[in-house]
Amino acid sequence: MAVSNLAAKDEAEIDKEDRDLSMEKDFDIEIKIKDLCISFPDKEGGAPITALQNINLDIRQGEFISLLGPSGCGKTTLLRTIADLQQPTSGGISVRGQSPREIRLQKKYGIVFQNPVLYDWRSVRRNVCMPMEMMGIPKKERTARVTKMLELVGLMEFGKKYPHQLSGGMQQRVGIARALAIKPEILLMDEPFSALDEFTKEKLHEDLLRIWKKTNKTILFVTHNIQEAVFLSDRVVVLSPHPGRVSAVVDITLERPRSLEIKNTQEFNELVVKVRKSFESL
Amino acid sequence: MKKLRSKFNRQTITTILYPVLFGVLIAVLWQTQLLHKIIGADTFTLPLPKRIFGIITDNWSNILINVRATVIVALGGLVLGSLFGYLLAIVATVFPKWGSGGLTIASAFNAIPIIAIAPILNNLTKDFSKDPNIRSMFAKMLVVMITCTVSMSINSYRGFTELKPFSLDLMESYAAKKTAIFFKLRVPNSIPYVFTALRISVPACVISALVSEYFAEYVIGVGRQIRENIVLAQYATAWAYIAIACGIGIVMYVILLIVEGVLLKGRR
Numbered sequence: 375m376a377v378s379n380l381a382a383k384d385e386a387e388i389d390k391e392d393r394d395l396s397m398e399k400d401f402d403i404e405i406k407i408k409d410l411c412i413s414f415p416d417k418e419g420g421a422p423i424t425a426l427q428n429i430n431l432d433i434r435q436g437e438f439i440s441l442l443g444p445s446g447c448g449k450t451t452l453l454r455t456i457a458d459l460q461q462p463t464s465g466g467i468s469v470r471g472q473s474p475r476e477i478r479l480q481k482k483y484g485i486v487f488q489n490p491v492l493y494d495w496r497s498v499r500r501n502v503c504m505p506m507e508m509m510g511i512p513k514k515e516r517t518a519r520v521t522k523m524l525e526l527v528g529l530m531e532f533g534k535k536y537p538h539q540l541s542g543g544m545q546q547r548v549g550i551a552r553a554l555a556i557k558p559e560i561l562l563m564d565e566p567f568s569a570l571d572e573f574t575k576e577k578l579h580e581d582l583l584r585i586w587k588k589t590n591k592t593i594l595f596v597t598h599n600i601q602e603a604v605f606l607s608d609r610v611v612v613l614s615p616h617p618g619r620v621s622a623v624v625d626i627t628l629e630r631p632r633s634l635e636i637k638n639t640q641e642f643n644e645l646v647v648k649v650r651k652s653f654e655s656l
Numbered sequence: 657m658k659k660l661r662s663k664f665n666r667q668t669i670t671t672i673l674y675p676v677l678f679g680v681l682i683a684v685l686w687q688t689q690l691l692h693k694i695i696g697a698d699t700f701t702l703p704l705p706k707r708i709f710g711i712i713t714d715n716w717s718n719i720l721i722n723v724r725a726t727v728i729v730a731l732g733g734l735v736l737g738s739l740f741g742y743l744l745a746i747v748a749t750v751f752p753k754w755g756s757g758g759l760t761i762a763s764a765f766n767a768i769p770i771i772a773i774a775p776i777l778n779n780l781t782k783d784f785s786k787d788p789n790i791r792s793m794f795a796k797m798l799v800v801m802i803t804c805t806v807s808m809s810i811n812s813y814r815g816f817t818e819l820k821p822f823s824l825d826l827m828e829s830y831a832a833k834k835t836a837i838f839f840k841l842r843v844p845n846s847i848p849y850v851f852t853a854l855r856i857s858v859p860a861c862v863i864s865a866l867v868s869e870y871f872a873e874y875v876i877g878v879g880r881q882i883r884e885n886i887v888l889a890q891y892a893t894a895w896a897y898i899a900i901a902c903g904i905g906i907v908m909y910v911i912l913l914i915v916e917g918v919l920l921k922g923r924r
Contacts, residue, residue, distance in 0.1 A: 459825050478831055485829045487822040494923045495844045504840065505830045536922040556830070 404560065404592045405433040405456060409465035412451055424617035425451045429465070431611060431620060433594065438586055440595045440603035440610045442649065448618025449596045450564055456594065457483055457562050469560070477560075481509060484553030484591075486563040490545040492537040499524070499533040502552045509556060523551035526585055543574035547581070554589065561593045567602070576634055579605055583632060600653075604645045605632065612652045622652035703892040711896040719878075719900055726878040727904060729793060730865035733800020734857055740801065741808025741853070748809070749816040749842065759813055766806040770864045774799050774871040782873075792874035799868035804857040811853035815846025848923065851916045858912050862905040878904065 410429040413422040426448040433439050441449040454460040456467055458474035469477045477483060492501050499520050506516045524530050527547040537545055546566055553561060567575045583606065586593055597603050603610045607626050614621040626645055628636055636642050685691040687705050692698065712719060744762060748755030774795075781795040819841065827837045866879030875884065878901045885894035 454825075457829055459828060478829065481830055483829055485826065487826065489821065491820060491822045491826050493823070493841070493844065495847070497922065508830050508832050508836050508840070538923070 402434050403432045404435040404437070404470060405431075405594070406468045407431040407433075407452075407456075407465075408467075410452075410455065410462050410467060411464045412448070412455060412460065413463045426455075427617040427619045429618075429620055431623075433592060435592055436590050438593045438595065438606055438608050440597055440607040441613060442597055442600065442603045442610050443613030443618070444598060444615055444653075446618075447613040447615040449598075449613050451618065452613075453562050453564050453594060453596050457485055481505075481556055482559040484556060484558030484561045486546070486549050486553050486561070486566045488565045488568060490537070490542075490549035492545055492548055494537050496536075497533065498529065498535050498537070498540070498548050501537065501548055502555050505552060505556045519555050520551075523555045526554065526588070527551045527581065541574070542570050543578060546570065546578065550582070550585070554585070554591075558591065561591045563593065563595045565596050565598070568597070568599075575602070580634065582606065583630075587631065600646055600649050601637065604628075604642065604649060605637065610649055612649060614653075622649075624649050624652065701891050703895055707892055708895045708899055711892055712899065715893070715896070719896070722876060722878050722881050722897070723900060723904065725793075725876045726862075726865050726869065726901075729796040729868070729877065730800060730861045730904070730908070732793075733797045733865065734804050734854075734861040736797065737801035737804025737861070738808045738850075738854065738857060741805040741810075742812050742850070744805070744809040745811075745813040745816055745846075748813050749838075752817075756813070759809055763806050763810055765802060768802070770799055770803065770867045771871075773802060774868045777868075778871055778873060788874045789876065792872045792876075796865060796868040796872055796877075800861050800864045803860050803864040807856045807860070808850070808853040811849045811856075812846045815849030816842045819845055848920060851912075851920065854912055854916075855909075858908050859905055862901070862908060866901055 407429050410426055411424065412426040413424045415422050429452065441452060443449045451460060455462055456469070456474055458478040467474050469482075472480075492498075493504065496504065502520045502523055503516050506519065511519075520533070521530070524533055527550055529544060529547055529551065532540060532544065537548070540548065549566070567578055570578065579602065582593075595603070595606060604626055605628075610624045610626060611620055612622040612624065613619065624645070628639075628641060628645065682691070683705055685694070686702075689699070689704070692702060695702075744759065748759050777795045777798045778792075781791055781798065783791075784794050785791040823841060823845075824837070827841055832840070865877070866882070869877035869879035870883050872880065878897050881897040882894050882901065885891070885897065
């Protein structure tokens with residue numbers, strides 16, 4: 375009897391420990407996507423087109439996660455849904471226990487789009503300043519934050535320039551500075567470097583990792599470039615198309631901090647092959 | 657030296673030098689009467705430039721009175737028409753369901769010839785004031801206003817709605833209110849489109865001011881002087897007013913280009 379009591383007590387303790395662990399885990403989770411489905415009505419009157427089907431994904435706080443997949447796999451749709459720029463058909467997303475809408479209204483998202491979306495009537499400084507103006511942040515603080523952000527992205531001496539006076543890479547850096555200026559909790563990046571040349575892209579990869587390390591944000595990065603995803607991420611979520619669904623999640627075990635030299639290592643190439651194979655199996 | 661060379665680039669040559677050279681060539685042909693031989697005219701109906709210039713200098717004070725009247729009508733109509741057109745575009749943007757359709761209907765007004773509406777508006781405004789100069793001025797301004805409204809409303813509507821990809825998403829990601837989107841995105845985006853409209857409206861406002869003067873009740877203005885002098889067969893004086901009319905159009909257009917250059921300096 376005494377033995378069984380002891381065993382029952384042990385089990386209860388183990389259960390409690392498990393619960394505590396899972397609670398701790400849940401607390402660590404920044405974005406929780408559960409059974410998410412998104413479909414669009416067919417413009418020609420046919421059956422609705424399913425863009426995303428049964429997406430389940432947990433993203434941890436401070437994690438750098440990439441959504442990787444070919445065109446039409448719904449990776450941008452998924453990012454837009456997390457950002458509350460798109461509504462799910464069924465299933466749900468919770469961000470820090472709140473809805474994406476609540477998070478958006480609290481201005482906790484920083485978004486970097488495929489193109490830099492700079493307003494050409496505003497100088498670099500005023501572009502970075504723009505979201506803070508809308509948040510009603512006092513001018514003194516705005517100025518200080520703009521200076522800090524431009525320093526972070528290495529564009530201090532370009533503050534007075536206008537967007538058309540900058541290269542594509544510089545413009546995208548302004549976009550990153552603007553996204554970070556409002557001190558977002560989560561940085562959502564939708565193929566931000568896809569239009570850039572290889573040299574600029576590699577430079578920005580290193581810059582982004584440096585900024586990520588310094589700011590400790592959760593970054594959700596959409597890309598269709600395997601090497602880019604492997605180099606940057608903690609985990610790569612591979613999406614398959616028609617309909618868009620998660621087909622693999624690959625842990626990137628490369629040590630940090632990472633520099634471009636890591637691309638020459640066997641471990642990097644093995645991971646690239648592993649991710650590529652998860653595509654081939656689609 | 658490099659700076660100087662870049663200032664006088666190819667575009668400067670094509671936009672300024674070529675038209676000036678062409679003008680000088682015509683003036684030389686005209687003054688030497690070669691032009692008369694080419695088009696089969698005589699110096700009575702097409703007086704020499706020197707004589708036209710002489711008439712301008714001799715009648716300068718009279719000409720100024722008429723220039724003032726024409727410029728007031730042209731500028732007044734331009735400002736009223738442009739403001740009204742911009743307002744229409746705002747309404748069309750705020751109510752998008754019927755906005756663009758409504759503007760298409762409004763653009764039908766552009767098809768009405770000035771010659772047709774000028775006498776009608778003269779008649780409609782006859783009770784506006786007891787002073788024939790004022791009521792005449794009002795009627796002429798209305799003609800110019802109608803001419804300028806449509807191009808401004810259509811162009812600025814494009815400026816409000818044709819936004820760069822993702823720029824609305826960016827605003828929404830910051831939970832921007834509609835008023836913030838309007839003033840921080842749509843209005844600044846519309847400014848180059850406003851200047852596109854003005855590039856059409858400025859020459860059009862001068863032309864419609866001149867034509868509306870033809871039909872006005874009160875005899876004043878450069879356009880009216882052209883008509884009166886042709887009727888009296890005083891072709892040299894009529895030509896002097898034609899030259900002045902060209903001058904008004906060119907000066908207003910140059911002012912517009914300078915303002916555009918200053919205000920859109922940072923933009924490409």
